[in-house]
Amino acid sequence: MALIVVSHTIWRGELPDAVGTHWSTPGPADRSTPTATFFASWCSVSAVATVLGATVAIAFRNAKLVTSIALLISGGLSGIAAAQWLISTGLTLQAGDARRAVLGAWILVHLAAWSYGVIPMLIWPRPQRDG
Numbered sequence: 001m002a003l004i005v006v007s008h009t010i011w012r013g014e015l016p017d018a019v020g021t022h023w024s025t026p027g028p029a030d031r032s033t034p035t036a037t038f039f040a041s042w043c044s045v046s047a048v049a050t051v052l053g054a055t056v057a058i059a060f061r062n063a064k065l066v067t068s069i070a071l072l073i074s075g076g077l078s079g080i081a082a083a084q085w086l087i088s089t090g091l092t093l094q095a096g097d098a099r100r101a102v103l104g105a106w107i108l109v110h111l112a113a114w115s116y117g118v119i120p121m122l123i124w125p126r127p128q129r130d131g
Contacts, residue, residue, distance in 0.1 A: 001046035003082040008039055011093065019092045020101035029091075032098035038088070042081040049077035057124055064126065071124055072117040079116025083109060 008015075019038045020029030033041075053074020060066040087110055091101040 001043060001050060001078065001081070004039070004043050004046060004085045007086060007089070008043075011089065014093055015089070016092055016098060018098040019088050020095070020098040020103075021088050023103040023107075026104065027102060028095075028099055029101045029103070030099075032092075035089070039085065042085040046078045046081035049074040049081070053078075053120065067124060068121050071121040075117030075120040076114040077117075079113035080110070082116075083113035 015035050017035060018032040019035050020031075021033040021038060022029060022031035024030050053070050056070035056074075057067045060070070087103075087106045088101070091103065091106065092098050095101040
């Protein structure tokens, strides 16, 4: 969520009215979304995923599998949210217009963003075993 908020703050003066958000072909975007709606949507997804993942991890602290899965999924959703915002908005800014933004190989970064969930899963402290 921090990446979404920070980039929005940095880009604030440059943000267009709409962002390219859907590509059916390798060419330009075939659908756009109002920037404010797009920002709010992905920021909300990231915030909810973060809160739910942390809540489950804390509530089930001693259940390693449950905690790991919750952190993997919530981190993955947060990664997708950040990638969707950064890629779509960045490409639109670069193209100068939502309908001229071309996704190209950036789809691979979007797909790889799911792996972001591995980070919180690996760094979450595990319960100490006695003995």
